[in-house]
Amino acid sequence: MLTSRGRRHDVAALVVWAVLLAAIAAGPGCASRGGAGPSPATGGGPPSAAPAVKPAATPEPAAGASRFSFVNVAREAGLDRVTLAGRPGKDHLLDSAGSGVAFLDYDRDGRLDVYLPNGWRIDAGRIVERGRHALYRGLPDGSFHDVTAEAGVDGEGCWGTGVVAADYDGDGWTDLFVSCFGKNLLYRNLGNGHFENVAARAGVEAPGWNTAAAFFDADADGDLDLYVAAYIEASVDDVLKATPTLDWKGVEKVAFGPFGLEGAPDHFFRNEGGRFVDATEEAGFADRGLGFGFAVRAGDFDGDGDPDLFVANDSDPNYLYRNEGGGRFREVGVWSGCALDAAGAAQASMGIATGDVFGSGRLDLFVTNFSEDYSTLYRNIGNGAFEDVSEDTGVGPATWKSLSWGTAFADFDADGDLDLVVANGHIYPQIDRHPELVGPYAQAMTLLENRGGHFTDVSKASGPGFAEPAAHRGLAMGDYDNDGDLDLLVLRLDAPPALVRNDTPQGAWLTVVPEGKDGGPPPPGTVVHVKAGDRTFVRDVQAGDSYASSHDPRLSFGLGSAETADEVLVTWPDGTTTRRTAVRARQFFVVKRAA
Amino acid sequence: MNSRRRWQSGITAGLGLGLVLAGTLPARAMEGAGETPSAMVASYKTLADVILGAKKTEANLVRSILTSAHDRAYEELMRARTALKGNDAKGAQAAIENMAAAVGQIGSEGDASVGAVRKRLLEGGHHHNSEGEAKGIYDEGFVIVTKAAKAQFLDAAKVLGQLAKAPKADALEAEWVKVEAAWSALMK
Numbered sequence: 001m002l003t004s005r006g007r008r009h010d011v012a013a014l015v016v017w018a019v020l021l022a023a024i025a026a027g028p029g030c031a032s033r034g035g036a037g038p039s040p041a042t043g044g045g046p047p048s049a050a051p052a053v054k055p056a057a058t059p060e061p062a063a064g065a066s067r068f069s070f071v072n073v074a075r076e077a078g079l080d081r082v083t084l085a086g087r088p089g090k091d092h093l094l095d096s097a098g099s100g101v102a103f104l105d106y107d108r109d110g111r112l113d114v115y116l117p118n119g120w121r122i123d124a125g126r127i128v129e130r131g132r133h134a135l136y137r138g139l140p141d142g143s144f145h146d147v148t149a150e151a152g153v154d155g156e157g158c159w160g161t162g163v164v165a166a167d168y169d170g171d172g173w174t175d176l177f178v179s180c181f182g183k184n185l186l187y188r189n190l191g192n193g194h195f196e197n198v199a200a201r202a203g204v205e206a207p208g209w210n211t212a213a214a215f216f217d218a219d220a221d222g223d224l225d226l227y228v229a230a231y232i233e234a235s236v237d238d239v240l241k242a243t244p245t246l247d248w249k250g251v252e253k254v255a256f257g258p259f260g261l262e263g264a265p266d267h268f269f270r271n272e273g274g275r276f277v278d279a280t281e282e283a284g285f286a287d288r289g290l291g292f293g294f295a296v297r298a299g300d301f302d303g304d305g306d307p308d309l310f311v312a313n314d315s316d317p318n319y320l321y322r323n324e325g326g327g328r329f330r331e332v333g334v335w336s337g338c339a340l341d342a343a344g345a346a347q348a349s350m351g352i353a354t355g356d357v358f359g360s361g362r363l364d365l366f367v368t369n370f371s372e373d374y375s376t377l378y379r380n381i382g383n384g385a386f387e388d389v390s391e392d393t394g395v396g397p398a399t400w401k402s403l404s405w406g407t408a409f410a411d412f413d414a415d416g417d418l419d420l421v422v423a424n425g426h427i428y429p430q431i432d433r434h435p436e437l438v439g440p441y442a443q444a445m446t447l448l449e450n451r452g453g454h455f456t457d458v459s460k461a462s463g464p465g466f467a468e469p470a471a472h473r474g475l476a477m478g479d480y481d482n483d484g485d486l487d488l489l490v491l492r493l494d495a496p497p498a499l500v501r502n503d504t505p506q507g508a509w510l511t512v513v514p515e516g517k518d519g520g521p522p523p524p525g526t527v528v529h530v531k532a533g534d535r536t537f538v539r540d541v542q543a544g545d546s547y548a549s550s551h552d553p554r555l556s557f558g559l560g561s562a563e564t565a566d567e568v569l570v571t572w573p574d575g576t577t578t579r580r581t582a583v584r585a586r587q588f589f590v591v592k593r594a595a
Numbered sequence: 596m597n598s599r600r601r602w603q604s605g606i607t608a609g610l611g612l613g614l615v616l617a618g619t620l621p622a623r624a625m626e627g628a629g630e631t632p633s634a635m636v637a638s639y640k641t642l643a644d645v646i647l648g649a650k651k652t653e654a655n656l657v658r659s660i661l662t663s664a665h666d667r668a669y670e671e672l673m674r675a676r677t678a679l680k681g682n683d684a685k686g687a688q689a690a691i692e693n694m695a696a697a698v699g700q701i702g703s704e705g706d707a708s709v710g711a712v713r714k715r716l717l718e719g720g721h722h723h724n725s726e727g728e729a730k731g732i733y734d735e736g737f738v739i740v741t742k743a744a745k746a747q748f749l750d751a752a753k754v755l756g757q758l759a760k761a762p763k764a765d766a767l768e769a770e771w772v773k774v775e776a777a778w779s780a781l782m783k
Binding site: 259261262263287288289290316317331332334335336337340343344345381383385387 | 715756
């Protein structure tokens, strides 16, 4: 199982790598990459002009080699806020759980902005610092400016555990839901650069250890409802007084849990005119197993045109809630084949990626898990049924050793298939005293290239962005520099985040922007099919993904060598469609809904 | 409900008896120096009976939970048969899905609510089949359902779930035969 991780590099790869390193060292910082960005302030969304064309994708490299190139430019870009994470020893699980991150466009200037929740610093049983959450505004030169104070979104001292960006009130401006250990925050975007926390008024504070959340239209009434996962019952006192008491492999005492701690129930809130009503029981979301919920993702997993919901639980069976219509859901995870692994065991699930991996038109599921267990790829075999194909696709062996969190499927080289990125990092710093057992606490991210449905670990040959060890947690993907490829934003505990810029030569790409109401953000639940030659690609817009994170809502397609998409078909959340034909590649293609 | 109440009252009565005996012990007994007072030994024996009895009770209770799921699966099979005979595709689909859920619950040794109880027991250090777990025969905390049986029931649940989308009588009967075979082997 472990052999695939010890992949050797061939000479050609080393030469390519050396050239890339030299180019990076000699080249300008990210600021000089400006010019690809759109003009701001028009309120018109993404740019219409294509940036400089990159070289066409090259043929697939040999095993172990890689055409990918990524570099962390967070510091140059100005993303310098450190994520506070309890104590150095991570004495309580809250210290090590971290948070998600979000790419969003809060000011509708066509450039992605960044939101980073934050935790606390704890010392000697006291909270010595409540970390300031941060909103960074994206600037035309690819850098970011901290606008937290003026926007009024500093987190109010809450320990932020996740973030979802969506226009929940349908006014055309992206709002922020920040899940917390404590009371959740709902920052309503006032449209003038300022936000207002309306969580109490809206009824979504739900105090507890909340984790991931997702906005989706559960009852097909045209507005966004909200699901919030919860982890365990824990008080501030429990956190402050925690000491490492769990025996780890007989060599260390580490943070206790989640076994031995009581799971906390998830919540479902139905949107009733901007106010949310707890409809957990009524809608069929009662969390009877009190699963340790860590990640949430809505999507039409059974292909019947309405959104279902997948919840990844740590050490418990995952939930798949099938939409039965009329705002009612039924939990069908076990017999649908995505609650357990191939051996019938519950795994310690942390994050979720979805995408049409096999070109079937259906949404497959990938779930990240604990170390010394594989992360699981569930192939959607139709009608909402799944099978575990982790072993056959190479995903299992490649993910066995790492402890994995945020994740995403994306076509990072625009060659027409979905690759897979995984953010890694262990939860026990104490393991560094025994590196021979499961490796280090700080871990590099993993990049798995899709080669005809088989995934190959190309992490070590994908540039410095995949070489930096850290305690990675939430991950969001998005094209922050508007150059047509997908970059990564990754939270790191006790460190600034990583902004991993994609410098990979791209095939023909197309970014589809289904425009929301009044020029607002793409509505969650929108599905886009792009047809190019004999291939059809599908993506969906979602609010809440990965590990407690929000991706860029614009939909990125890799078309390989096709310079034109024959058809772009947008299916809006209400089932109506908009069709465009002969769409040239290498552009941000805005699709407005018919009046 | 009646059988559940019986189990609950049995456990409560046993534990209560043990606690009463323990609570009424004299501070010092009359035995010779160096010996454990016989009343304490007697109480401990009673408590041991309760503990060992509770383990048996647990096995019987889990067997009842499984039987209840099996009964539900069978009832749904009857519904599905009727629906199929009456060309009621929607009714058949619903019944077969319910069957899938019930069979899945046998494989998982109970639904999520039962899983939560099992989790609590594990958290408290209680492993009903610790030896069987060590040998790889049982999953952690499982009482009756072996790993092999679990795989059979979970596979059957998935097949039934798929079958529900396009119900066919012969395929349904064939899958039920498999479920029954696995059930008989488990309960013998």
